Amino acid sequence: MEGFTPVLSTIGGIMIGLAAVGLLYFNGRIAGISGIMGGVLRPQKGDTLWRAVFLLGLLAGALTVMWLHPESFDLRVDVSDPTVILGGFLVGIGTRIGNGCTSGHGVCGVGRLAPRSIVASAVFFGCAVLTTFLVRHVWEGF
Amino acid sequence: MPGYLLVFFCGVLFAAGLGLSGMTLPQKVIGFLDFAGEWDPSLALVMVGSAGVYFVFYRRIIRRAHPLFDVSFHVPTRTDIDQRLIVGAALFGIGWGLVGFCPGPALTALVSGYDKALIFFVAMVTGMYAYRTVDAIAGLRTDEGTAVDG
Numbered sequence: 069m070e071g072f073t074p075v076l077s078t079i080g081g082i083m084i085g086l087a088a089v090g091l092l093y094f095n096g097r098i099a100g101i102s103g104i105m106g107g108v109l110r111p112q113k114g115d116t117l118w119r120a121v122f123l124l125g126l127l128a129g130a131l132t133v134m135w136l137h138p139e140s141f142d143l144r145v146d147v148s149d150p151t152v153i154l155g156g157f158l159v160g161i162g163t164r165i166g167n168g169c170t171s172g173h174g175v176c177g178v179g180r181l182a183p184r185s186i187v188a189s190a191v192f193f194g195c196a197v198l199t200t201f202l203v204r205h206v207w208e209g210f
Numbered sequence: 211m212p213g214y215l216l217v218f219f220c221g222v223l224f225a226a227g228l229g230l231s232g233m234t235l236p237q238k239v240i241g242f243l244d245f246a247g248e249w250d251p252s253l254a255l256v257m258v259g260s261a262g263v264y265f266v267f268y269r270r271i272i273r274r275a276h277p278l279f280d281v282s283f284h285v286p287t288r289t290d291i292d293q294r295l296i297v298g299a300a301l302f303g304i305g306w307g308l309v310g311f312c313p314g315p316a317l318t319a320l321v322s323g324y325d326k327a328l329i330f331f332v333a334m335v336t337g338m339y340a341y342r343t344v345d346a347i348a349g350l351r352t353d354e355g356t357a358v359d360g
Contacts, residue, residue: 069232069235069238070238071250072250072251072252073231073232073252074252074255076230076231076232076252077231077232077252077253077255077256077259078231078255078256078258078259079227079230079231079259080226080227080228080229080230080231080232080233080256080259081227081231081255081256081257081258081259081260081262081263082227082259082260082262082263083223083224083226083227083230083231084224084227084228084231084233084256084259084260085227085259085260085261085262085263085264085267086223086227086263087220087221087223087224087227088220088224088260088263088264089263089264089267089268089271090216090219090220090223091217091220092267092268092271092272092277092283092285093267093271093277093278094213094216094217094220094277094278094279095213095216095217095277095278095279095280096276096277096280096282096283096284096285097284098284098285098286098359099220099224100359101312101313101314101317102313102338103359105313105317105335105338106338109335109338109339117214118213118214118217121214121217121218121221122217122218122220122221123221123317124218124221125217125218125219125220125221125222125224125225126221126222126224126225126314126317126318127221127225127317127318127320127321128218128221128222128225129221129222129223129224129225129226129228129229129318130225130228130229130234130317130318130319130320130321131321132222132225132226133225133226133228133229133230133234133318134229134321134322137229137230140229140230140232140234140235141229141234141235141319141321141322142235143234143235143236143237143319143322143324143326143327144235144236144237145236145237145309145310145324145326145327145330146237147308147309149326149329151308151309152309152326152329152330152333153329153330153333154305154308154333155304155305155306155308155309155311155330155333156305156309156311156316156329156330156331156332156333156334156336156337157305157333157334157336157337157340158301158302158304158305158308158337159302159305159306159309159311159312159313159316159330159334159337160305160313160333160334160335160336160337160338160339160340160341161298161301161337161338161340161341161344162297162298162299162300162301162302162303162304162305162337163298163302163313163338164298164337164338164341165294165297165298165301165341165344166294166295166296166297166298166299166300166301166302167286167294167295167298167359168359169302169312169313169314170306170312170313170314171224171312171313171314172359173299173359174257174260174261175257175260175261175264176264176268177286177359178257178261178264178265179260179261179262179263179264179265179268180264180265180268180272180285181265182286182289182359183289183291184286184288184289184290184291184295184359185359187291187295187296187299188295188296188298188299188359189299191295191296191299191300191303192299192300192302192303192306193303194303195299195300195302195303195304195306195307196243196303196304196306196307197243197245197307198303198307199243199303199304199306199307199308200240200243200244200307201244201245201246203307203308204240204244204246204247205246205247210308
């Protein structure tokens with residue numbers, strides 16, 4: 069999976085898009101992972117089971133991928149544990165405050181041309197690029 | 211019941227797409243976000259492919275009276291750009307750039323058993339719980355009870 073993988077990445081992207089389309093067509097829901105997880109963490113009656121089922125599907129799909137294509141889970145994180153904790157906390161709190169993540173805003177929101185999601189995607193993408201630059205090329209010790 | 215089975219299948223397909231595309235790998239995500247390094251544009255194609263498919267089908271589906279297994283669509287209707295949206299997206303972007311995990315890949319990474327993936331996931335869930343407190347202190351809360359975007 070190292071280097072440029074245009075064919076696999078395009079096919080994978082289409083599969084993600086079809087999965088999100090399916091969730092809308094069958095159940096009328098937006099396939100935003102942070103929103104779906106947030107709903108499971110604070111359960112509301114009648115609105116929790118589908119979320120849990122979707123997240124279980126994600127885990128089942130991940131296990132299947134790891135079995136058929138183990139390279140997809142040959143993960144490397146080269147920053148320290150405190151940075152991992154900070155990053156995780158910011159992703160968790162940021163996606164809840166901003167009502168969405170790469171899937172909800174990036175895929176579904178941009179795909180339906182929602183102004184809020186287009187703005188959010190530009191902001192989180194810009195901040196991610198800037199952070200990556202600072203951490204990899206300006207400051208050291210992360 | 212068939213509705214839930216299809217929800218499960220959508221989750222499986224979503225994860226398979228993440229795995230095949232390379233989104234599951236934080237090092238590949240960083241390779242995409244790091245314009246000043248050896249830039250790997252692969253993940254731009256993931257976004258184009260996924261949002262493109264959604265764009266094509268969304269307008270056809272939303273014209274229907276209701277989804278197959280529900281009485282109505284649950285689609286966000288807000289269009290205002292508020293402070294919460296910007297601050298939240300910025301915090302998320304910083305965290306994404308620090309480590310290379312966004313929420314979907316952070317969840318699927320658990321199957322790898324990698325210790326840093328587990329640490330990230332626990333911190334992320336903590337952040338998802340903590341948001342209401344921080345939100346209230348910062349005075350950002352304006353939309354209690356309204357639909358989320360994603």
